Amino acid sequence: MAFTAFSAQTSAAEPAAKRRSPIALFLLLPGILYLILFFVTPLISLVITSFQEPDPVRFGSFVNAFRWENYVIVLETYGEQSLRSAGFAALATLFALLIGFPLGYFIGITLRPYPLLQGLALVLVIAPFFISFLLRTLAWKQIFSDEGPIAGVLGALAILPPGQAITGTAFSVIFGLTYNFVPFMTLPIYATLASLDLRLLEAGNDLYGSPAVTFRTVTLPLSAAGVMSGTLLTFIPAAGDYINASREFLGSTDTTMIGNVIETNFLVLQNFPAAAALSLVLMAAILILVSLYVRRSGTEELL
Amino acid sequence: MRGFGKWAIWVYASMAFVFLLIPIVYTIVFSFNDARRTNILWRGFTFDNWLNVCDAQTVCQAFGNSILIGVVATVLATTLGTMIAIALVRYRFRFRNTTTLLIFLPMTTPEVVLGAGLAAQFLQVGVPKGLGTIIIAHTLFCLSFVVVTVRARVASIDPALEEAGRDLYGNPRQVFWRITFPMLLPGIVAAALLSFALSFDDFIITNFNRGAEVTFPSFVYTAAARGIPPEANVIASGVFFLAIALVLIAQLSAAARRRKLAATT
Numbered sequence: 001m002a003f004t005a006f007s008a009q010t011s012a013a014e015p016a017a018k019r020r021s022p023i024a025l026f027l028l029l030p031g032i033l034y035l036i037l038f039f040v041t042p043l044i045s046l047v048i049t050s051f052q053e054p055d056p057v058r059f060g061s062f063v064n065a066f067r068w069e070n071y072v073i074v075l076e077t078y079g080e081q082s083l084r085s086a087g088f089a090a091l092a093t094l095f096a097l098l099i100g101f102p103l104g105y106f107i108g109i110t111l112r113p114y115p116l117l118q119g120l121a122l123v124l125v126i127a128p129f130f131i132s133f134l135l136r137t138l139a140w141k142q143i144f145s146d147e148g149p150i151a152g153v154l155g156a157l158a159i160l161p162p163g164q165a166i167t168g169t170a171f172s173v174i175f176g177l178t179y180n181f182v183p184f185m186t187l188p189i190y191a192t193l194a195s196l197d198l199r200l201l202e203a204g205n206d207l208y209g210s211p212a213v214t215f216r217t218v219t220l221p222l223s224a225a226g227v228m229s230g231t232l233l234t235f236i237p238a239a240g241d242y243i244n245a246s247r248e249f250l251g252s253t254d255t256t257m258i259g260n261v262i263e264t265n266f267l268v269l270q271n272f273p274a275a276a277a278l279s280l281v282l283m284a285a286i287l288i289l290v291s292l293y294v295r296r297s298g299t300e301e302l303l
Numbered sequence: 304m305r306g307f308g309k310w311a312i313w314v315y316a317s318m319a320f321v322f323l324l325i326p327i328v329y330t331i332v333f334s335f336n337d338a339r340r341t342n343i344l345w346r347g348f349t350f351d352n353w354l355n356v357c358d359a360q361t362v363c364q365a366f367g368n369s370i371l372i373g374v375v376a377t378v379l380a381t382t383l384g385t386m387i388a389i390a391l392v393r394y395r396f397r398f399r400n401t402t403t404l405l406i407f408l409p410m411t412t413p414e415v416v417l418g419a420g421l422a423a424q425f426l427q428v429g430v431p432k433g434l435g436t437i438i439i440a441h442t443l444f445c446l447s448f449v450v451v452t453v454r455a456r457v458a459s460i461d462p463a464l465e466e467a468g469r470d471l472y473g474n475p476r477q478v479f480w481r482i483t484f485p486m487l488l489p490g491i492v493a494a495a496l497l498s499f500a501l502s503f504d505d506f507i508i509t510n511f512n513r514g515a516e517v518t519f520p521s522f523v524y525t526a527a528a529r530g531i532p533p534e535a536n537v538i539a540s541g542v543f544f545l546a547i548a549l550v551l552i553a554q555l556s557a558a559a560r561r562r563k564l565a566a567t568t
Binding site: 018019021023024025027028030032034035039041042043048049102103105106107110116119121123124125126128129131132133134137138140142143147179182183236237239241243248249258259266267275276279280282283287 | 384392405415417420510546558
């Protein structure tokens with residue numbers, strides 16, 4: 001065991017072993033071509049589509065143009081939904097962190113003396129991945145529904161005003177987003193805490209640090225990388241999600257997010273330029289946020 | 304204070320586990336509901352849904368499509384991704400940073416954007432949507448995850464082992480298939496399982512590129528407005544039990560190996 005761990009370290013820290021070779025080209029070419037064909041050119045397609053204007057002759061189709069007003073129009077029309085997406089995603093990320101950090105700490109540090117329990121706890125965290133995402137979300141919808149147990153109890157306690165539903169509100173959408181992304185937050189935090197040297201915590205204790213001080217000065221900085229990848233893995237998909245906020249699931253017309261708007265414009269209204277412009281706005285916003293965040297945290301190696 | 308902290312984290316973690324498991328338990332319980340049409344209210348226990356899953360033909364067909372798409376996309380993504388991962392760790396080449404960026408960008412792109420982009424391209428080129436376009440889309444988003452997973456494994460292999468193979472007059476093909484590949488295999492298997500799981504449960508990208516084809520998640524989405532037949536719960540629960548069994552077997556065999564290793568040293 002010790003031997004493999006040691007060799008892993010040396011090979012990772014030894015880029016000198018890398019060679020130039022035509023084999024590299026053979027290994028890279030198929031995958032890179034695939035990415036160019038099905039990731040880069042679709043993005044170019046989106047850019048082209050986002051500037052199109054309605055065909056003056058054939059109703060419902062679009063011709064290439066340079067109609068940059070499309071961007072102004074979608075931002076004016078859907079500014080509210082865009083801001084709501086950012087707010088919902090940020091809150092869901094925060095709640096996922098409040099649940100995921102203690103959970104990652106529990107599995108990575110508290111359960112470390114019990115490997116079998118640790119393994120089982122990890123299985124429980126990834127268990128939601130194995131059952132359909134949509135069915136899990138629908139399960140919450142039914143639990144929260146007017147006939148469901150939660151509404152009954154809250155109604156009886158007079159916490160929930162009569163006639164007020166739980167589903168279809170900002171609360172239920174943020175709840176659903178939080179639920180869906182907690183594992184994505186927990187796993188990277190667990191991974192960094194699982195390799196944290198427990199002797200460091202003992203040292204903090206020996207130096208008369210209170211548990212709170214040791215936590216703030218030792219545990220927290222050492223788990224920063226996990227927290228960072230966890231927040232990215234939660235925020236990015238949450239900002240673009242349209243399942244939780246859709247009317248058939250946990251949302252209503254009052255909770256529409258940018259993902260819903262893109263979907264409706266593309267697949268229902270067939271207003272492709274609007275959908276394309278919004279997609280690019282979303283992508284640009286996320287890329288800017290991510291690069292700012294990564295630069296601030298100073299761990300650029302992550303990406 | 305310390306004692307209280309220890310106690311509190313056990314309670315908090317247990318509550319978090321309950322939170323994670325509630326909808327799973329709900330889905331499984333309602334696969335046994337004697338539901339007839341809509342599976343919303345509990346009407347009594349039955350095994351019928353499990354015994355006659357394919358009575359709801361569309362559910363079964365959608366499930367079959369999802370398996371087919373998942374297998375093909377996994378094979379494609381795992382092959383392409385493993386090749387890239389080996390190249391990234393083992394070789395020097397020009398445009399290295401551009402290549403890395405190209406691989407990681409799809410992971411930071413929201414699914415709606417990936418889906419809408421591909422759909423816009425298929426529309427412009429005039430490709431009809433169907434199983435083929437779904438497979439293309441799934442291979443795309445699985446590819447980056449395969450590269451990340453396998454790359455970690457390649458980085459942990461000591462290059463000296465391959466050098467030893469070459470010193471012993473192994474030709475490149477022998478060195479690859481006898482040394483590199485077997486050592487990479489756990490990483491490749493993990494990447495393939497991840498790909499399949501991602502593909503099987505994907506809805507957003509699929510919905511943009513499926514045309515009239517129905518996958519299991521898209522069936523659930525469409526049926527959500529009218530009520531999900533309990534057969535969908537049966538399939539989801541079956542997949543869940545199978546996956547959990549596989550993971551538990553892997554965990555237990557790893558534990559057994561640890562014990563054996565500890566006994567021999």
